[in-house]
Amino acid sequence: MTGRPLLLLDVDGPLNPYAAPGARRPEGYLTHRLLPEGWVVRNAPLPREEVEPLRVWLNPSHGEELLALPYELVWATTWMEEANTFIGPRIGLPELPYIRWTNLFGEDPDGLHWKTRDVVAWADGRPFVWADDELGLQDIAWIEANHPGPGLALWVDPRIGLRELHFAALREWAEDE
Numbered sequence: 001m002t003g004r005p006l007l008l009l010d011v012d013g014p015l016n017p018y019a020a021p022g023a024r025r026p027e028g029y030l031t032h033r034l035l036p037e038g039w040v041v042r043n044a045p046l047p048r049e050e051v052e053p054l055r056v057w058l059n060p061s062h063g064e065e066l067l068a069l070p071y072e073l074v075w076a077t078t079w080m081e082e083a084n085t086f087i088g089p090r091i092g093l094p095e096l097p098y099i100r101w102t103n104l105f106g107e108d109p110d111g112l113h114w115k116t117r118d119v120v121a122w123a124d125g126r127p128f129v130w131a132d133d134e135l136g137l138q139d140i141a142w143i144e145a146n147h148p149g150p151g152l153a154l155w156v157d158p159r160i161g162l163r164e165l166h167f168a169a170l171r172e173w174a175e176d177e
């Protein structure tokens with residue numbers, strides 16, 4: 001293998017288990033109230049001071065666990081560059097490259113997730129794992145048909161977030177590539 005595979009990381013779902021049962025903060029997580037610019041824009045024309053900050057649950061040990069994986073980490077999230085200011089520092093991640101979406105929340109003619117084509121274009125043939133809570137079977141099939149290298153779409157339950165089983169699967173997948 002030449003170089004490490006990419007780990008394309010969604011935030012809401014994998015790192016922030018926003019759908020945890022009972023709206024209760026999962027054990028090991030800290031609660032943050034964050035007001036990224038991307039969220040202010042989505043709430044337009046509501047003035048910034050009236051926008052409700054996002055409640056984000058983050059596990060401070062996730063950064064170290066992610067950095068220990070044999071992958072190059074890349075943000076693949078609606079937070080885009082703001083993941084580097086709002087998310088990374090809170091879990092101990094350095095500044096990472098991020099995918100700038102061309103079809104943010106857009107419709108796809110083939111019913112794919114709006115991230116899927118950009119993920120494959122960004123990977124540009126390199127082996128990758130894409131961890132996200134919204135991808136579906138059609139995305140998995142499309143990646144298999146359209147990505148020239150190994151590509152794994154790893155669905156993460158937003159009620160649970162990234163857990164040891166995912167880290168184990170990621171280590172195993174990298175070893176096999």
Ligand SMILES: [Mg+2]
Pocket residue numbers: 010011012013014132133134
């Ligand atoms: Mg998500």
